[in-house]
Amino acid sequence: MRIGAAKQSYAADEALFDSRTQRIWLGVLTVALVVLPFVASQYWLYLTCLVGINIIAATGLNILTGYTGQVSLGQAAFMGVGAYTVAVLDRTLGTPFFINLIAAGGIAMLVGMVVGIPSLRVKGLYLAIATIAASFILHFIFANWKSVTGGTAGLTVKPATLFGLALDSEFRFYWLMLPLTAVMVFGAANLFRTRIGRAFIAIRDRDISAEVLGISLLRYKLLSFAISSFYAGVAGGLWAYFFRSVTPESFPLLMSIFFLAAIIVGGMGTILGGILGAIFMTLVPEALKMVFGWLPNAAEMAVHLAPVRIIVFGILIVGFLVFEPHGLSEIWRRVRRFFHLWPFRT
Amino acid sequence: MKPTKWITALLAAAGIVLAPAVQAQEDIVIGGSIPMSGVFAFAGIGIHAGIQDYLKIVNDAGGIKGRKFKYVFEDTAYKPDVSVAAFKKITGGNKVSLYYGDSTAFQRTINPELERMGSIMMAGASLATEINDSKKYPAQFMAGPDYSEQIGILLRHIAKEKPGAKVAIVFSDSEFGRDPVDEFRASAKKLGLTVAVEIQTAPGSVDVSTEVIKLRRADPDYTIFHGYVLAPIPEFVTQMKKSGAKSHFMGTFWTMDSSTVMKLGESGEGFMGVMPYRYYYDTSAKSPMLDKIRQMRPEYQSTPYLQGFLTTMLFVEATKRTLDAGKPLDAKNLKAALNSIKNFDTGGLIGVPITIRGNSIPVGRIYKADMKAKTMVPASDWIHLE
Numbered sequence: 001m002r003i004g005a006a007k008q009s010y011a012a013d014e015a016l017f018d019s020r021t022q023r024i025w026l027g028v029l030t031v032a033l034v035v036l037p038f039v040a041s042q043y044w045l046y047l048t049c050l051v052g053i054n055i056i057a058a059t060g061l062n063i064l065t066g067y068t069g070q071v072s073l074g075q076a077a078f079m080g081v082g083a084y085t086v087a088v089l090d091r092t093l094g095t096p097f098f099i100n101l102i103a104a105g106g107i108a109m110l111v112g113m114v115v116g117i118p119s120l121r122v123k124g125l126y127l128a129i130a131t132i133a134a135s136f137i138l139h140f141i142f143a144n145w146k147s148v149t150g151g152t153a154g155l156t157v158k159p160a161t162l163f164g165l166a167l168d169s170e171f172r173f174y175w176l177m178l179p180l181t182a183v184m185v186f187g188a189a190n191l192f193r194t195r196i197g198r199a200f201i202a203i204r205d206r207d208i209s210a211e212v213l214g215i216s217l218l219r220y221k222l223l224s225f226a227i228s229s230f231y232a233g234v235a236g237g238l239w240a241y242f243f244r245s246v247t248p249e250s251f252p253l254l255m256s257i258f259f260l261a262a263i264i265v266g267g268m269g270t271i272l273g274g275i276l277g278a279i280f281m282t283l284v285p286e287a288l289k290m291v292f293g294w295l296p297n298a299a300e301m302a303v304h305l306a307p308v309r310i311i312v313f314g315i316l317i318v319g320f321l322v323f324e325p326h327g328l329s330e331i332w333r334r335v336r337r338f339f340h341l342w343p344f345r346t
Numbered sequence: 347m348k349p350t351k352w353i354t355a356l357l358a359a360a361g362i363v364l365a366p367a368v369q370a371q372e373d374i375v376i377g378g379s380i381p382m383s384g385v386f387a388f389a390g391i392g393i394h395a396g397i398q399d400y401l402k403i404v405n406d407a408g409g410i411k412g413r414k415f416k417y418v419f420e421d422t423a424y425k426p427d428v429s430v431a432a433f434k435k436i437t438g439g440n441k442v443s444l445y446y447g448d449s450t451a452f453q454r455t456i457n458p459e460l461e462r463m464g465s466i467m468m469a470g471a472s473l474a475t476e477i478n479d480s481k482k483y484p485a486q487f488m489a490g491p492d493y494s495e496q497i498g499i500l501l502r503h504i505a506k507e508k509p510g511a512k513v514a515i516v517f518s519d520s521e522f523g524r525d526p527v528d529e530f531r532a533s534a535k536k537l538g539l540t541v542a543v544e545i546q547t548a549p550g551s552v553d554v555s556t557e558v559i560k561l562r563r564a565d566p567d568y569t570i571f572h573g574y575v576l577a578p579i580p581e582f583v584t585q586m587k588k589s590g591a592k593s594h595f596m597g598t599f600w601t602m603d604s605s606t607v608m609k610l611g612e613s614g615e616g617f618m619g620v621m622p623y624r625y626y627y628d629t630s631a632k633s634p635m636l637d638k639i640r641q642m643r644p645e646y647q648s649t650p651y652l653q654g655f656l657t658t659m660l661f662v663e664a665t666k667r668t669l670d671a672g673k674p675l676d677a678k679n680l681k682a683a684l685n686s687i688k689n690f691d692t693g694g695l696i697g698v699p700i701t702i703r704g705n706s707i708p709v710g711r712i713y714k715a716d717m718k719a720k721t722m723v724p725a726s727d728w729i730h731l732e
Contacts, residue, residue: 041434041438041439042434042437042438043431043434043435043438043439046430046431046434047431050427050431143519151524152520152521152524152525153476153521154454154521156454156458159458168458168462170434243426243427243430243455244455244458245451245454245455245457247451247454247521248521249451249520249521250426250451285423285428286431289420289421299419302382302394302419302421303382303391303394306382306383306387306421306423307383307387309383309421310383310384310423
């Protein structure tokens, strides 16, 4: 049972992990993540890398939609900008991967700021439509700016190299993905301990009141778009290094819906929500495949089971929305509360 | 118990435990990222059945040199990242020698991995021109002509039927749709045909009224659709026919399944297209393999089924040739064995003997819709591109 956490300073009060138990569990998680690539199969490592990329993109969208209240369906297109930036830099300048990834985030950030301009006049569904339009424009550019993007055939990307070692397998790529994902997630978590993060939340809760309080809507809305797109750009850059082929069809509108679903299922406006949502949306279809594979005569029934599996996945999402609108992070919080009071009150 | 008996008992137990493992090692594994759900499920289900059926024929006949084939597949929902996951899962758990991929995006994405592994030869649903490059894709092939070759076959037929004809192409704004457009222009010019118009539409769009007007104004003798399965072809064909246009309409492989063409209804009468294989019901010539398929499955089997079936036939033939040469089953040997295929009889699936020089089989035939009989009938002889 957790009796209480006495805070003796403002720094302690603001700490991301405020109890010894939390820090121990964080240590356990870190050890597990370090050990994972040595024990996991190629398949699970592949999925873990994919989850990492999706966590970065979903966290970015969570900053914009979950924390600032600006609905966006352009996250996949911003990822595309990042992916193409990496591909083009890699092919033309041959710059190191960390410069390419920062550039991917930077270019996506600039594009995101331009796309964010309509957010000053429109919100809600109208803003969603504006971001969809932006993603169509970006898709058109990817497909038609042949001299840069390679047109519909796209571009191939060489694997990232670190000290002359090509990160061309899941095992090696994992060591790029893991620290980068950790930095991006902790960066996002820290953002909401600053004035900027609190301004985002104020805008989400009531933008007019926020403006009255002296928060510049122009500056902070665009800043939110910029940070969110930076995350998407870095995720897109990682995606390009992971799949090593970028085409206009790599980042469809459905992918943006995937990220929106991830933060809704995970829990909007919480860092943990973006992480859990990305894990859920990436791994549950694979887990369902495994479960359905255990059924008798699964191979013979594959034709019928495939659509059933998709229906079950859809029902799971709807179920979460109906029974826990605050998402997986709220379920996680309840589980934690249970153990805080256990065994006295359950 | 005496020590010798203990040893005998232990060896027997070990035999029981190890026997399946040894057997599994001997199996030749074909992996598959198969779209059993999603937008391409109509093809994936047929492909899956085609692979299973040909392997049943081979395994029932004892396999190749006593080794049987094992087919391990995963549903991909036609998503490249899921296809890659399936590839990792299947190759991680099995010693895979051959693999069926479900899309151009997947086959392109996995190509560096194939080259790195060097142990797997891949074929798949992609008929993209890009894949038909044995330098860039040394471990891959396709069981038919690529999209550019399909357009080439159609234009050859047109040039023969009506020299100097005006031709139009209507294609989807997608990688699939744009694939053969350059070849269309080049081939038309080479064959002395006039390009009347090139029209690009959104994939699967329904309202194409303005595009129809554009096409009507161009008044082509032949209109080729590419990059669609069905929509918006019915809209184009119906509106053009209503307006009295005399253009002949044509499609490429993924449009040409009999059930798809029949959805055009009355206005689809005379709709033509290129087919790399004989239709399930085509009895115009002797075809023992189609007879066998009809025995196994009395109901109509789709063109993707035939594609899966023929791909597997070529997988097996390449394996047989590699094993006959006493070489290990790796990508290089399997591909070399595949490229040694000359004048190969497909049992009538393709009407002429085939030779595989690069990554494709540049052979096809024009079929025409007979809406009264609800079948596709041959409209040309087999056309072989050099």
